[in-house]
Amino acid sequence: xxxxxxxxxxxxxxxxxxxxxxxxxxxxxxxxxxxxxxxxxxxxxxxxxxxxxxxxxxxxxxxxxxxxxxxxxxxxxxxxxxxxxxxxxxxxxxxxxxxxxxxxxxxxxxxxxxxxxxxxxxxxxxxxxxxxxxxxxxxxxxxxxxxxx
Amino acid sequence: xxxxxxxxxxxxxxxxxxxxxxxxxxxxxxxxxxxxxxxxxxxxxxxxxxxxxxxxxxxxxxxxxxxxxxxxxxxxxxxxxxxxxxxxxxxxxxxxxxxxxxxxxxxxxxxxxxxxxxxxxxxxxxxxxxxxxxxxxxxxxxxxxxxxxxxxxxxxxxxxxxxxxxxxxxxxxxxxxxxxxxxxxxxxxxxxxxxxxxxxxxxxxxxxxxxxxxxxxxxx
Numbered sequence: 001x002x003x004x005x006x007x008x009x010x011x012x013x014x015x016x017x018x019x020x021x022x023x024x025x026x027x028x029x030x031x032x033x034x035x036x037x038x039x040x041x042x043x044x045x046x047x048x049x050x051x052x053x054x055x056x057x058x059x060x061x062x063x064x065x066x067x068x069x070x071x072x073x074x075x076x077x078x079x080x081x082x083x084x085x086x087x088x089x090x091x092x093x094x095x096x097x098x099x100x101x102x103x104x105x106x107x108x109x110x111x112x113x114x115x116x117x118x119x120x121x122x123x124x125x126x127x128x129x130x131x132x133x134x135x136x137x138x139x140x141x142x143x144x145x146x147x148x149x
Numbered sequence: 150x151x152x153x154x155x156x157x158x159x160x161x162x163x164x165x166x167x168x169x170x171x172x173x174x175x176x177x178x179x180x181x182x183x184x185x186x187x188x189x190x191x192x193x194x195x196x197x198x199x200x201x202x203x204x205x206x207x208x209x210x211x212x213x214x215x216x217x218x219x220x221x222x223x224x225x226x227x228x229x230x231x232x233x234x235x236x237x238x239x240x241x242x243x244x245x246x247x248x249x250x251x252x253x254x255x256x257x258x259x260x261x262x263x264x265x266x267x268x269x270x271x272x273x274x275x276x277x278x279x280x281x282x283x284x285x286x287x288x289x290x291x292x293x294x295x296x297x298x299x300x301x302x303x304x305x306x307x308x309x310x311x312x313x314x315x316x317x318x319x320x321x322x323x324x325x326x327x328x329x330x331x332x333x334x335x336x337x338x339x340x341x342x343x344x345x346x347x348x349x350x351x352x353x354x355x356x357x358x359x360x361x362x363x364x365x366x367x368x369x
Contacts, residue, residue: 008344059225059250059253060250060254061250061251061252061256062209062252081226082202082230083202083226083227083229084226085227086226086230086233087225087226087230088226088228090260091260092326094259094260095256095259095260107203109203109204109205110203110204112204112238113204113230113233113237116237116238117237118348129276
């Protein structure tokens with residue numbers, strides 16, 4: 001733990017989601033390390049981002065060690081590949097014993113295996129469709145439903 | 150045995166061929182369509198085209214009834230997923246993953262998956278060949294009539310764990326002294342050789358090869 005509410009957070013993958021999280025968490029004062037295989041991915045980090053950048057494949061335990069993953073309070077795995085995310089989050093949880101590990105999963109069917117392995121997931125497809133369904137339900141419940149009749 | 154193999158390329162083909170030749174039933178999942186057609190024509194394996202990391206693909210390939218699953222795709226993380234899904238979701242009793250990164254042998258084991266690293270195997274083999282480099286010819290004494298040689302003993306050598314008196318040195322050769330944990334001493338008949346020992350042997354040029362072989366490869 002860095003100090004007080006400030007956390008040491010590792011973010012694997014610096015794409016749209018990863019860089020957004022890295023920028024926001026860094027701005028909020030957390031100590032952030034961003035890992036990505038492509039150096040150019042770090043271009044999406046904002047000027048306010050004060051964390052570290054590690055270039056490398058996070059499925060290599062040597063890269064995770066270099067990023068001092070063993071000291072992290074939280075690991076968020078956001079690469080484009082579900083299987084990479086599954087592997088990295090398991091390493092973080094079972095080998096580095098990180099208290100909080102979360103992973104993005106694209107394929108909703110793949111979520112089941114994450115749950116069996118006790119890894120917290122966020123599935124964008126599921127989240128987005130739930131939101132849409134909620135909006136649809138709101139629409140149905142509203143007066144506008146009858147406006148066309 | 151009912152063997153499920155997931156991967157691609159020549160390794161997949163030759164593994165398939167060898168399993169089939171031994172009378173096993175083989176089902177293959179390959180992500181390359183043209184390779185699937187080729188495999189189906191050239192072997193009696195059941196060939197399925199698709200992504201083997203997808204649970205529904207494994208199900209289609211009969212993972213429920215497979216005795217073993219072998220994941221040999223080029224990506225370590227895919228092989229981990231395949232083995233975990235096969236064993237956790239479908240109860241496949243034996244799974245084995247191929248890994249590139251030698252560190253992943255330990256990592257996968259900690260995550261409950263057996264893994265083999267070709268990189269590690271090849272480098273071990275090379276090292277054994279090159280292990281003679283751990284031998285230093287120190288001195289040619291008495292105008293080249295006597296060799297004094299230093300060897301660091303490796304745990305694979307056949308003499309490890311043996312008492313010196315049970316090792317038959319050729320005539321005109323002996324261990325003059327040795328270093329264990331940097332402590333020098335002159336060994337006796339009841340001294341037991343250990344891996345990491347640095348031994349200094351006195352030989353003649355004629356029996357030098359014989360002594361080295363005896364220490365490193367067993368008796369000739």
